[in-house]
Amino acid sequence: MNRARRDIWNKSAGRCWYCGIALSDKGWHADHFNPIRRNWWENTSLKPENDTKDNLVPTCASCNIQKGSLSVEQFRQKVQGFINSLNQYHTQYSVAKRYGLIQEVEKPIRFWFEDNIGHTG
Ligand SMILES: [Zn+2]
DSSP, X not given: OOHHHHHHHHTTTSXXXXXXXXXXXXXXXXXXXXXXXXXXXXXXXXXXXXXXXXXXXXXXXXXXXHHTTOOHHHHHHHHHTHHHHHHHHOHHHHHHHHTTOOXXXXXXXXXXXXXXXXXXX
């Protein structure tokens, strides 16, 4: 791991900034906490001012991919909606629920950094 990535990793001592899972040495992502809103077609960024070291946080691949260029509050809304999406579109999920294999819990989404860091960067 190079120095720049080590600095990002150290912000959470190797935990995903959002879900808190322990990251493995390889395969973790550096996420722009405040999105840069990348335009992949033109290879430009709509918020280049957010492309700073301080704005990069360590994440697991799935949180980074799910967050995409969403703000943290938009990401929270998206995660909150996962249960609805599972119920609507995933037959195995609703059948497993019917058989009592799944218990849904209504709770607010708390990100790892909110309980362990309290702020970004
Ligand atoms: Zn994660």
